[in-house]
Amino acid sequence: MSKPLTLLTVTASERLSPGMVRLRFHSDDLSAFAESTFTDRYVKLVFGDPAALDRGERPVMRTYTALDPDTDAGTVAIDFVVHGDSGVAGPWAAAAQPGDTITARGPGGGYAPDRDASWHLLIGDEAALPAIRQALATLPSDAAGHVVIEVESAAHQQDLPVPAEMSLTWLHRSAPDHRDLEAATRRLDWLPGRVHAFVHGEAQVVMHGIRPYLLKERGLPRADVSISGYWRQGRTEETFRQWKAELAAAEGDA
Numbered sequence: 001m002s003k004p005l006t007l008l009t010v011t012a013s014e015r016l017s018p019g020m021v022r023l024r025f026h027s028d029d030l031s032a033f034a035e036s037t038f039t040d041r042y043v044k045l046v047f048g049d050p051a052a053l054d055r056g057e058r059p060v061m062r063t064y065t066a067l068d069p070d071t072d073a074g075t076v077a078i079d080f081v082v083h084g085d086s087g088v089a090g091p092w093a094a095a096a097q098p099g100d101t102i103t104a105r106g107p108g109g110g111y112a113p114d115r116d117a118s119w120h121l122l123i124g125d126e127a128a129l130p131a132i133r134q135a136l137a138t139l140p141s142d143a144a145g146h147v148v149i150e151v152e153s154a155a156h157q158q159d160l161p162v163p164a165e166m167s168l169t170w171l172h173r174s175a176p177d178h179r180d181l182e183a184a185t186r187r188l189d190w191l192p193g194r195v196h197a198f199v200h201g202e203a204q205v206v207m208h209g210i211r212p213y214l215l216k217e218r219g220l221p222r223a224d225v226s227i228s229g230y231w232r233q234g235r236t237e238e239t240f241r242q243w244k245a246e247l248a249a250a251e252g253d254a
Contacts, residue, residue: 008026019082024075030069041108043078043108065078069107116194146167
């Protein structure tokens with residue numbers, strides 16, 4: 001069954017950091033989000049003619065986390081990573097003005113923090129930061145665990161409230177002594193009890209580095225780990241989908 005399409009109208013723009021812009025939207029009908037409880041809730045923004053989907057075609061689309069949808073007020077927000085003029089969605093978001101419109105397909109999703117877990121592990125880069133923010137907002141004040149986020153530099157850090165018993169580590173790619181997400185994850189103190197993990201970011205690091213560490217070396221049950229790549233260095237979303245399909249096929253043959 002095809003996922004619903006929702007027309008979104010920009011109402012405000014906010015620069016969260018040198019590399020991230022938050023757009024706020026209004027819609028006359030956000031009913032597609034009424035049953036969405038996942039904190040990694042995402043939509044595919046259609047950059048092209050949405051009618052192409054009805055014709056069986058695939059217009060240019062980009063995937064983003066949908067933040068704080070309010071079906072009664074008809075409001076939702078999306079944070080965009082912006083790299084100057086690079087890409088499709090980033091430049092559009094950076095230039096967007098109130099009144100601009102875009103169509104969103106979805107939502108989808110598959111993760112929300114398990115409150116029965118002993119502790120939580122939330123790891124990602126800028127692309128995963130919005131979903132991590134949503135997850136943290138649902139955790140109780142006494143939740144324990146670790147949050148690790150990789151950004152370009154200290155200037156790209158954002159205000160991110162975490163429960164008092166959770167550590168927050170920012171990694172800076174531009175730092176001379178930079179440790180990537182895998183190295184930082186391996187250095188974390190492993191807490192007692194069952195962990196529920198959310199790990200998303202650049203696919204090479206996440207899928208070939210952190211995933212084997214958590215699933216094989218730490219022996220975590222697959223059901224307790226939400227892990228996948230949100231993007232791949234040097235690839236567009238279209239070629240990234242191809243890379244993921246090839247990876248899944250290779251693992252299926254292994």
